Amino acid sequence: MYSERMSTSERLIESTRELLWERGYIGTSPKAILERAGAGQGSMYHHFKGKPDLALAAIRRTAEELRATVEEILGGPGSAYERVEAYLLRERDVLRGCPVGRLTMDPDVIASDELRTPVDETIAWVRARLAAVVEEGRQQGEFAPHLDGEEVAATVLATVQGGYVLARASGSPAAFDAGVRGLLSLLAPRG
Template sequence: MVGGVERSSDTKDRLIEGTRQLLWDRGYVGTSPTAILRRSGVGQGSMYHHFRGKSDLVLAAERRSAELMQAQVREVFSGEGTGLQRIVAYLLLQRDVLRGCSVGRLAGDPEIVADDELRAPVRETFAVLNRCLSEAVAEAQAAGELDARLRPEETAAALAAVIQGGYALARAEQSTEPFDRAIHGALDLLGVPADDRVPVGARSS
């Protein structure tokens, strides 16, 4: 019986992860039930055994992407270093630039943004990011690392926009260079010396 539960749990997990990867690459419309079953490697009927339908499974997959991104954000901003150092560390994280952000790409999906429930994980994730960034900006200001005239929440929003916009520019050019330029431009605006920057090379999520 325990073994059966484990197999059921494994099937559900594979469905969620397979759907998460499809959403990342194809969006809501491209994530068909057939594609989900093929990507997940599970038998026909498994999806409806564990989920009410496609929308229910998509929401579970979104929540997983949101949880992963939020955990990554919290890990960086709860780590060692000054407020500015943590901001720099987040901007220079290893990322799969040409694939884009698994959460950010959902914000451009018409089916997801039109549904309050499906949009919620995206909204909540960016709220976590903005809060962590704004707190780090305020901390850096208090330590004299950043201009006291900066408004923490607005600066945080601008930095988040640089990352998401950088993804779009990189995908348009099919090159990581536009993303790198956007990140280093943000670091220039923050007054971060070149010697204090970690090299921005190949990225993986």
């Protein structure tokens, strides 16, 4: 499953990332991690203090990747609207949900300040990054002058995260897509 050049610690982190997304923290057992990573029984404790330490490394990696993806889109070319549109329309595995957002529904992650912190920081960072793009568009006359960047950013995040929930509940990405289309029609520059 993993490249033979990938170190054992990397295989453990990647396995944990996948399992957290699929099963949540409680469903991600050390045995499942080791099996998915193709690692020996003592490997996890050789490289990490235990499951919480490994989960933290996995959550941080997932958060870093999400931030990089978002920055590539929101920091890329195009008008403010086009960048928000690109963020909303980017390719996603809608039925699996957001690998960071799903962690907010995991009671074990939320109960741990250490595990919750990179989740909270990443969501706050995405919100702030979206708000800055919206504010830029508002100042350039692209968005209505009364729009508040922070509020629009919160709405964008709520649409994405809520869209994942609706899509998963219905078993179809149609609800996600409808929410995105609706939000984009509300944000579309008037001209």
